[in-house]
Amino acid sequence: MSERAKRSDYRHFLPLQTRWADNDIYGHLNNVVHYGLFDTIVNEYLIASGALDIHEGAVIGLVVETGCRYFAPLEFPQKLEGALRVAKIGNSSVRYELAIFAEGAQEAAAQGHFVHVYVDRRARRPVPLPDGLRKALEKIGV
Template identity: 60%
Template sequence: MARPTPEARTAYPYHHPTPTRWADNDVYGHVNNVIYYAYFDTAVNAYLAARGALDVQGGAVIGLVVETGCAFFAPATFPETLGVGVRVAHLGRSSVRYELAVFREGEDAACAQGHFVHVYVDRETRRPTELPAAFRAALEDLRVG
């Protein structure tokens, strides 16, 4: 499998500003790899909430992560404000493949990029359910390819 190459900022239609925290750094002096997944999750959910598609407390539909991955190209550190780019590569009946990238301020190439696959399920039954219209509309604006 070929190693991915860093993509450009312009490849992502939405960017969420994400300040690093002191606790994000590890003993090697850079943001720890697991923290990037929190950045990804925050960017996706902030976008959906801002678009009125996500009701974390009472919505009938919730997203479950079924697959994730990340490639790292350059370190980020505290203190920085990163930009997390978000796009939708696949939009199914109940699933979405989000592709994400982290950009350091003033840099065009991603320092990390990855993906999440979410399956949206009924909050009560935990069975896959069709994406509500508000979700689909918000995600269409991020769809690429």
């Protein structure tokens, strides 16, 4: 993602709401909040699509890489929209690309990526993506 993302670049959207504690001393969302929102967007999609059982599943995703670019400030109280797409699906890894939009905005206020490596819950060793997970990822792939 080299340029500022647009709403039309994404496949899945999630309404989000800022919280009182999200603002920093400068009056806008602290940079760490964006990463929490990214994590929420990814996991909401995976859970809602039935691709991830966070409590009992044999496979879990571990974040091995993240990045974020900031274009416009966001603040409390403000309604937001999170956006998600899958840029690359590997044997045991996935690159998610995300954006956060002010409600109704066409350009991202922030955009970034997460790379998850899926591992066996107990052994913590990489495993091939389960079929259900792969199918859910392919639905929002670009």
